[in-house]
Amino acid sequence: xxxxxxxxxxxxxxxxxxxxxxxxxxxxxxxxxxxxxxxxxxxxxxxxxxxxxxxxxxxxxxxxxxxxxxxxxxxxxxxxxxxxxxxxxxxxxxxxxxxxxxxxxxxxxxxxxxxxxxxxxxxxxxxxxxxxxxxxxxxxxxxxxxxxxxxxxxxxxxxxxxxxxxxxxxxxxxxxxxxxxxxxxxxxxxxxxxxxxxxxxxxxxxxxxxxxxxxxxxxxxxxxxxxxxxxxxxxxxxxxxxxxxxxxxxxxxxxxxxxxxxxxxxxxxxxxxxxxxxxxxxxxxxxxxxxxxxxxxxxxxxxxxxxxx
Amino acid sequence: xxxxxxxxxxxxxxxxxxxxxxxxxxxxxxxxxxxxxxxxxxxxxxxxxxxxxxxxxxxxxxxxxxxxxxxxxxxxxxxxxxxxxxxxxxxxxxxxxxxxxxxxxxxxxxxxxxxxxxxxxxxxxxxxxxxxxxxxxxxxxxxxxxxxxxxx
Numbered sequence: 001x002x003x004x005x006x007x008x009x010x011x012x013x014x015x016x017x018x019x020x021x022x023x024x025x026x027x028x029x030x031x032x033x034x035x036x037x038x039x040x041x042x043x044x045x046x047x048x049x050x051x052x053x054x055x056x057x058x059x060x061x062x063x064x065x066x067x068x069x070x071x072x073x074x075x076x077x078x079x080x081x082x083x084x085x086x087x088x089x090x091x092x093x094x095x096x097x098x099x100x101x102x103x104x105x106x107x108x109x110x111x112x113x114x115x116x117x118x119x120x121x122x123x124x125x126x127x128x129x130x131x132x133x134x135x136x137x138x139x140x141x142x143x144x145x146x147x148x149x150x151x152x153x154x155x156x157x158x159x160x161x162x163x164x165x166x167x168x169x170x171x172x173x174x175x176x177x178x179x180x181x182x183x184x185x186x187x188x189x190x191x192x193x194x195x196x197x198x199x200x201x202x203x204x205x206x207x208x209x210x211x212x213x214x215x216x217x218x219x220x221x222x223x224x225x226x227x228x229x230x231x232x233x234x235x236x237x238x239x240x241x242x243x244x245x246x247x248x249x250x251x252x253x254x255x256x257x258x259x260x261x262x263x264x265x266x267x268x269x270x271x272x273x274x275x276x277x278x279x280x281x282x283x284x285x286x287x288x289x290x291x292x293x294x295x296x297x298x299x300x301x302x303x304x305x306x307x308x309x
Numbered sequence: 310x311x312x313x314x315x316x317x318x319x320x321x322x323x324x325x326x327x328x329x330x331x332x333x334x335x336x337x338x339x340x341x342x343x344x345x346x347x348x349x350x351x352x353x354x355x356x357x358x359x360x361x362x363x364x365x366x367x368x369x370x371x372x373x374x375x376x377x378x379x380x381x382x383x384x385x386x387x388x389x390x391x392x393x394x395x396x397x398x399x400x401x402x403x404x405x406x407x408x409x410x411x412x413x414x415x416x417x418x419x420x421x422x423x424x425x426x427x428x429x430x431x432x433x434x435x436x437x438x439x440x441x442x443x444x445x446x447x448x449x450x451x452x453x454x455x456x457x458x459x460x461x
Contacts, residue, residue: 110422111421111423112417115423116423133449
């Protein structure tokens with residue numbers, strides 16, 4: 001794929017080869033992301049970050065990525081005080097931002113916002129999350145974390161745990177992992193299990209996902225446990241929520257049966273899904289995972305602006 | 310068909326081979342009868358058909374269908390045929406075909422889809438014809454829950 005000028009709306013826009021190209025480049029950016037070396041690669045380029053809803057990690061890591069590469073950033077972290085509040089359409093805001101920048105990073109509460117932006121922008125648009133829709137750069141950093149912290153993606157036994165029905169990150173991740181030679185297990189209570197459509201999609205891609213409803217069933221075999229937040233509002237009965245949340249909690253006791261090199265990932269923010277005692281163990285990869293957002297986004301930014309091929 | 314007692318039309322359109330029971334839905338999506346129009350519309354339902362078993366049929370006087378309208382019909386009755394009559398003679402006859410992509414013909418059923426927020430855009434859906442016809446919004450990537458209700 002020629003990356004220059006493309007919009008990044010969904011991880012489905014990429015092939016396995018494209019993803020590997022991005023991740024290989026991201027690996028080379030790790031020292032720059034850590035501040036161990038400097039770069040002027042994006043010198044003279046401006047990135048607009050249009051965040052119509054709050055985000056901590058995503059916005060900061062995009063901005064860090066651009067600034068570490070020597071580029072500049074303009075934009076807003078919430079729509080208050082912007083023309084959107086005066087009733088401006090997203091289409092017009094995008095046209096305006098495209099006139100002021102070399103690429104646009106968009107987070108928006110409505111699904112399909114990034115697809116719309118891509119139609120009205122003459123500079124590349126990166127989707128940084130659109131409602132309950134897509135969040136492709138989260139998937140890229142998840143994959144990079146697996147590569148870096150578990151050694152490689154192919155051949156790994158990966159369990160996705162928690163709210164698999166509504167969690168947007170796990171849908172994109174399951175899709176991307178199905179492009180690789182992975183053994184997927186979906187661990188969730190029946191009411192929050194992976195949607196049928198998604199199971200069909202990854203099965204058609206050659207994955208043979210197993211469906212189980214307890215972490216204990218996978219802990220001994222797994223190379224990666226990817227935990228997601230189970231949201232209280234999904235349960236009409238608070239007692240039922242507490243019961244489920246407790247069952248899917250990752251604790252030092254559960255990890256006693258895990259392989260030594262197994263890693264625990266989480267897109268963050270975490271609430272109670274992983275107990276704090278796990279943080280100091282070698283299993284905890286979730287804070288490193290947040291870091292990999294920087295090199296992964298550096299790679300994407302430099303590719304789509306054509307600074308790197 | 311010999312026992313069919315529908316008046317032939319002089320000029321207009323016959324929509325034939327409509328899936329049995331769907332004629333009223335076709336009428337609905339075409340928005341007919343139009344206000345102030347006194348042209349004859351004849352509807353026959355559950356007519357015996359050798360090919361289909363049963364079918365519906367609509368004859369509309371003084372009306373030719375636009376491409377967009379034919380595409381709408383294809384979404385709810387993909388095997389329908391269209392016959393154009395001029396001066397009591399068949400001028401043209403063709404089968405509707407299901408487009409791969411439809412633009413501006415349907416509304417996304419996801420209330421949080423950007424296409425439902427007053428943006429200057431035409432909706433776009435990919436169309437797949439399996440057991441049922443499915444519309445997938447090309448903006449929010451969701452399947453439309455009720456195809457008939459979504460047609461605008």
